[in-house]
Amino acid sequence: MPRVRYLEPSGREVTLELESGQSLMRGAVDAGVDGIEAQCGGHCICATCHCYVQAPWLDKLPAPSDDEKLMLSNVAAKRLPESRLSCQLIATNALDGLTVRFPDRQS
Amino acid sequence: MQSQAPIVILGAGQAGVQIAESLRQEGFAGRLLLLGEEPHAPYQRPPLSKRWLAEAGSLSALSLRGPDALVRRQIELRLETRITAIDRVRREVHPSNAAPLSYAKLAIATGALPRTLAVPGASLNGVLALRGIADSLAIGAAIRRCAAEQQPVVVVGGGFIGLEVAASARKLNAAVTVLEGMPRLMSRVTAPIVSEAFTRLHRSHGVQLLFGAQVTEIVGREGRVVAVRTADGQEYPAGCVVVGIGVLPDDVLARAAGLACERGIIVDDCSRTSDPLIVAAGDCTARRMPDGELLRLESVQNAVEQGKAGAAALMDRERPFRSTPWFWSDQYDVKLQMVGLSPGYDQVVTRGDLSKPAFSAFYFAAGRLLAVDSLSRIADHMQSKRLLDRGLSPTPEQAADPLFDLQSLLKEATADGA
Numbered sequence: 001m002p003r004v005r006y007l008e009p010s011g012r013e014v015t016l017e018l019e020s021g022q023s024l025m026r027g028a029v030d031a032g033v034d035g036i037e038a039q040c041g042g043h044c045i046c047a048t049c050h051c052y053v054q055a056p057w058l059d060k061l062p063a064p065s066d067d068e069k070l071m072l073s074n075v076a077a078k079r080l081p082e083s084r085l086s087c088q089l090i091a092t093n094a095l096d097g098l099t100v101r102f103p104d105r106q107s
Numbered sequence: 108m109q110s111q112a113p114i115v116i117l118g119a120g121q122a123g124v125q126i127a128e129s130l131r132q133e134g135f136a137g138r139l140l141l142l143g144e145e146p147h148a149p150y151q152r153p154p155l156s157k158r159w160l161a162e163a164g165s166l167s168a169l170s171l172r173g174p175d176a177l178v179r180r181q182i183e184l185r186l187e188t189r190i191t192a193i194d195r196v197r198r199e200v201h202p203s204n205a206a207p208l209s210y211a212k213l214a215i216a217t218g219a220l221p222r223t224l225a226v227p228g229a230s231l232n233g234v235l236a237l238r239g240i241a242d243s244l245a246i247g248a249a250i251r252r253c254a255a256e257q258q259p260v261v262v263v264g265g266g267f268i269g270l271e272v273a274a275s276a277r278k279l280n281a282a283v284t285v286l287e288g289m290p291r292l293m294s295r296v297t298a299p300i301v302s303e304a305f306t307r308l309h310r311s312h313g314v315q316l317l318f319g320a321q322v323t324e325i326v327g328r329e330g331r332v333v334a335v336r337t338a339d340g341q342e343y344p345a346g347c348v349v350v351g352i353g354v355l356p357d358d359v360l361a362r363a364a365g366l367a368c369e370r371g372i373i374v375d376d377c378s379r380t381s382d383p384l385i386v387a388a389g390d391c392t393a394r395r396m397p398d399g400e401l402l403r404l405e406s407v408q409n410a411v412e413q414g415k416a417g418a419a420a421l422m423d424r425e426r427p428f429r430s431t432p433w434f435w436s437d438q439y440d441v442k443l444q445m446v447g448l449s450p451g452y453d454q455v456v457t458r459g460d461l462s463k464p465a466f467s468a469f470y471f472a473a474g475r476l477l478a479v480d481s482l483s484r485i486a487d488h489m490q491s492k493r494l495l496d497r498g499l500s501p502t503p504e505q506a507a508d509p510l511f512d513l514q515s516l517l518k519e520a521t522a523d524g525a
Contacts, residue, residue: 032176034132039407041151041171045435045444046408047489067485073514074489107411107430 002091007054007101008034018091024100025049025087035102042087044068048106049086050075054099058082061089061098077103111138112209113183114421115200117190117360118216119143120152121407122389124171125414126214126421127182133422139181140208142188142200147240148174149184153407155243156268156351157437161275163247169240193364195382212384212421215361215372216414219354219390219405224263228325233332233347237268246272247279249347254281258346259315261285261335263322265292267436269351270305274438277312284343285309286320286335288352296445297468298455301480304464305438312439317343354405356391369393371403376427378417386417394428402448406434431495433488444488447478447495456507459484467491469506476500490514 001017006028008014018027028036028049037048044067053061061084064072068088072079086100114130116123119141127141143149149171154160159169177184192201193215199207221236223229235246253260253276260276262269265287276283289295291302292309309316321338325348334342356371367373367381371393378386389410393401412428419426436443441464452470459466459482467487470478476499479491490513494500499520505511 030170030173030176032172032179037411039411040435041153043435043437045442045485070485070489073486074493107408 002093002096002098004091004095005054005097005099006033006035007099009102009104010034020092022091023087024051024089024091024098025085027091028086028102033102035104035106036086037106038087039107044071044085044088046107047071047075047085050077050106051084051086051089051100051102052080053082053084053089054101055082057095057098057100060095064088075103076105076107112198112211113138113140114212114214115140115142115208115210116214116216117142117193117200118218118389118391119145119149119184119186120216120218120389120410121149121171122216122218122391122410122414122417123214124149125411126216126386126388126418127177128172128180129415129418130421131180131182133418133424135418135422137211139183140210141177141182141184142190142202143184143186144189145239145241146187148172148186149177150240151407152239153435155240156237156271157275160243160247160250160272161278163244166240190360193360195364195385198384210384213386214417214421215380215385215387215391216389216410217357217360217391220357221350222353222355224322224325224350224352226322226324228327228332229350231325231327231332232330233345234325234350235347236350237272246347246349247275249349250276250279250281253346254279256346257282259284259344261343261345261348262351263335263348264351264353265289265316265318266295266351266353267293269349270309270438271436272349272351273309273314274312277314277439281346282315283313284315284317284345286322286337286343287316287318288321290318292316296449297480298449298452298470300455300457300461301468301482304461304466304482305441308439308441308464354390356393356403358391361385361387361391369401371401373401374413374417376416376429377420377425378413378428379420386420388413388417404432406432408433431492433492440483442483442485444481444485445478446481446488446492447476449478449480452477454503456503458487458506458509469501469503471500471503471506474500474502476506487513490517493517 040046
């Protein structure tokens with residue numbers, strides 16, 4: 001089971017073991033990680049599960065779809081090159097140790 | 108003892124959960140009691156008429172927050188707890204199956220109930236409406252049986268819920284008839300050009316759509332529905348009937364307790380009710396707008412934002428909900444995203460390809476943008492949302508010009524320091 005490290009807006013770190021195939025959004029909301037809203041429940045239409053992928057993981061992730069790129073243009077917090085929507089990031093064994101940070105606002 | 112009483116939240120849906128979480132974020136350290144009527148932990152309702160209905164997903168796929176999330180935030184969840192009364196003098200709520208519970212402050216997030224058809228036969232077996240998980244499971248089972256027995260599913264109501272159920276039923280290979288009382292689909296919320304696109308979409312997927320259809324009777328045999336009769340004397344055979352004719356705010360407890368209600372519990376933009384110890388959020392509310400009008404919204408965003416506002420108000424802070432309303436619907440492979448409120452428009456222009464459909468309808472009043480409906484046009488939706496949030500408006504000519512970059516208005520505004 002891949003482990004994912006989440007950095008909350010406060011700086012606190014939460015490490016979770018996710019099921020392979022589970023989205024990072026799902027893992028975070030189920031565990032009650034702070035800093036994520038995920039209003040639409042994972043359909044890539046609300047941009048409230050925005051996260052910053054920490055080095056060196058960005059290049060190891062599948063590239064964002066066109067839809068995700070468009071949604072990222074409207075995130076509430078600052079958009080950075082490492083911005084992704086956590087509902088579109090799927091945990092796999094190859095991504096064990098993946099680390100993401102949630103911004104201080106989602107809407 | 109009064110000071111040790113918890114904040115009690117009635118309703119463990121999207122709004123109730125948001126109030127609980129936001130209270131913790133606002134720094135509330137006291138006891139927090141979240142009461143739900145259903146046997147299920149907090150879950151998402153939008154998928155109940157969409158993908159989850161067609162795919163019969165797992166309950167965990169619907170989960171709004173896992174049990175760990177509530178434990179971590181010290182939110183005490185009590186399920187299968189139906190409240191029969193609010194006593195504002197004694198500051199208690201009365202569960203049907205337990206002793207009264209005291210509250211220091213109270214939040215009401217009781218949601219909405221489906222409107223029922225007031226015609227003979229409306230309570231026959233096989234006549235269904237959608238509110239919760241149990242309803243979605245029952246509708247899914249009925250549709251599958253109809254598909255297997257080659258009997259049509261009749262959907263009464265061509266609004267969001269009805270059309271999403273219709274699309275799901277087609278995915279399950281059931282024949283579908285939609286009976287809409289008005290002359291077009293989703294007439295309450297969209298312009299004719301959008302209704303027409305959805306009419307073509309559903310017909311291209313084999314749905315039989317009828318307009319101006321006034322249901323007068325649901326015909327049964329041995330207690331089970333067999334047909335739906337309309338005012339023009341037509342009878343539509345039905346293996347099951349799904350009624351999706353809108354919802355009514357569940358303000359029964361609030362009304363009985365003497366809170367100001369009018370088509371919902373009246374709240375201000377900070378989710379405060381007429382009682383300073385009580386807030387309300389989500390589908391059960393009617394929000395008083397600056398112009399005095401009452402605004403009723405039924406959406407996830409409304410539940411979340413009113414929930415945040417209500418939690419702040421319980422902490423004696425003002426965090427008004429003023430962002431632009433948005434909504435979404437999925438039907439087949441079309442993603443409908445709506446932002447803003449279109450009533451009062453005097454002009455509609457479109458951008459994109461009407462035939463696909465992949466276009467947006469821009470609603471204007473006196474040349475000023477009010478709202479945008481986007482069909483599989485995410486960029487239009489997101490850009491319009493930002494424009495509306497900032498009070499910016501393209502001209503109708505700019506909106507209709509596919510070569511005009513809407514984003515440039517945002518950049519201009521930023522450059523101007525707006």
